[in-house]
Amino acid sequence: MIDYIKRGVELILRIEWESKLAKHVDEYFCKVNVWRECDLFPEELRGLVRDGAVGESIKVNYQAGKLLPFNKEKVFECKAWQFSPPDKLKHIKLRKGRFYPLGYFRGIPGIYAGNPYPGRILAIENNGDFILDANHPLSYYDLKFEAKILNIFEKTSELGGRCKDHMEIFLLGPGMQARYYNEPTDFGIDEREAFLREDESPDTIFYAEPRLIGHIDRVCHENLVRFYAQNLPKSGRILDLMSSYESHLPSGEYEIWGLGINEIELRENLQLNERIVKDLNAEPSLPFKDEFFDAIVCDLSIEYVIKPLELLKEVKRVLKKGGKFFFSFSNRYFPSKVIRSWIDMHEFERMGFVLELLTRTEGLGNLKTYSLRGYTRPIDDKWSIACNLSDPLYVVYGERVS
Numbered sequence: 001m002i003d004y005i006k007r008g009v010e011l012i013l014r015i016e017w018e019s020k021l022a023k024h025v026d027e028y029f030c031k032v033n034v035w036r037e038c039d040l041f042p043e044e045l046r047g048l049v050r051d052g053a054v055g056e057s058i059k060v061n062y063q064a065g066k067l068l069p070f071n072k073e074k075v076f077e078c079k080a081w082q083f084s085p086p087d088k089l090k091h092i093k094l095r096k097g098r099f100y101p102l103g104y105f106r107g108i109p110g111i112y113a114g115n116p117y118p119g120r121i122l123a124i125e126n127n128g129d130f131i132l133d134a135n136h137p138l139s140y141y142d143l144k145f146e147a148k149i150l151n152i153f154e155k156t157s158e159l160g161g162r163c164k165d166h167m168e169i170f171l172l173g174p175g176m177q178a179r180y181y182n183e184p185t186d187f188g189i190d191e192r193e194a195f196l197r198e199d200e201s202p203d204t205i206f207y208a209e210p211r212l213i214g215h216i217d218r219v220c221h222e223n224l225v226r227f228y229a230q231n232l233p234k235s236g237r238i239l240d241l242m243s244s245y246e247s248h249l250p251s252g253e254y255e256i257w258g259l260g261i262n263e264i265e266l267r268e269n270l271q272l273n274e275r276i277v278k279d280l281n282a283e284p285s286l287p288f289k290d291e292f293f294d295a296i297v298c299d300l301s302i303e304y305v306i307k308p309l310e311l312l313k314e315v316k317r318v319l320k321k322g323g324k325f326f327f328s329f330s331n332r333y334f335p336s337k338v339i340r341s342w343i344d345m346h347e348f349e350r351m352g353f354v355l356e357l358l359t360r361t362e363g364l365g366n367l368k369t370y371s372l373r374g375y376t377r378p379i380d381d382k383w384s385i386a387c388n389l390s391d392p393l394y395v396v397y398g399e400r401v402s
């Protein structure tokens with residue numbers, strides 16, 4: 001007989017869904033206190049959480065609006081004055097298709113100050129009036145849901161404590177990477193201000209001192225390596241674009257070229273076969289012949305690129321037809337060097353931003369996004385006391401189609 005009071009379950013939650021622009025997979029790892037939290041899951045999942053064994057899973061297909069209902073009464077016609085972000089964020093302006101915390105809006109029934117859930121701007125009038133959609137962004141999509149048990153553990157006795165609604169945490173974010181009815185999201189890509197930075201001095205100055213460290217924690221690194229092992233070709237020539245001390249590539253029959261800005265970091269990266277030092281923000285051309293690479297990865301760096309459209313044209317040029325490209329990132333960055341627009345985006349919106357850039361590059365297609373969150377940060381990580389969660393992983397990828 002199962003002792004539910006002592007039962008703990010490690011789950012991986014997964015949704016697959018498809019927008020007009022891309023295919024999407026979002027995953028979330030969670031440790032479930034069965035006694036406290038089982039009833040917070042949808043009814044069709046509770047049997048697995050209560051009684052399932054390691055390796056067991058359940059798959060459920062939800063039609064649009066079933067898991068996350070759509071309510072037309074949560075679409076509001078608003079006056080310009082009703083958008084009221086905090087004083088330190090007054091520089092933020094409304095943009096069509098973008099998301100903002102509902103707590104930034106006032107005078108709307110059922111919405112309270114400090115509400116962190118996202119609302120989307122569907123339209124903006126010339127006088128500043130706007131339409132706000134407070135429905136969940138996934139309420140428009142059919143969802144393929146899966147939950148799988150990775151491990152079962154015995155909980156220690158406890159007094160007090162609190163419940164976590166793991167489904168709510170998991171679903172806060174997914175959907176924000178998609179357009180609204182395939183209309184381009186206004187990320188300000190055509191505006192110079194979107195790509196300004198706090199520190200506009202040459203990047204060669206900021207990156208002159210080598211940083212011989214990883215820029216994501218070890219768990220996130222391992223998750224990215226695993227993702228590439230599943231999605232990269234098993235052999236071939238790979239460009240590690242904007243490379244540094246650590247690559248995130250799996251072992252394989254690869255010839256790996258690293259292009260980065262710091263010579264010492266590249267020299268210390270033992271995965272690289274060839275090394276090229278170049279500042280792509282100063283000059284975004286790639287010193288390779290056409291159709292040279294089987295795959296291109298750009299890890300933890302797209303948020304620093306000030307001329308991304310020019311760089312993407314070069315990515316397409318040096319990538320073989322059918323070759324794959326990948327842009328990965330987390331929620332860590334150098335504040336003084338990241339582009340201004342990146343800071344004001346939700347983490348999931350950043351995938352949408354990269355998708356919008358890719359749609360402007362003819363010949364890049366079969367677009368996909370992937371996210372993975374919820375793992376525990378290694379206990380020996382220096383940031384583990386401040387944050388016990390591992391760095392989240394986001395990837396936007398596709399292939400050269402023409």
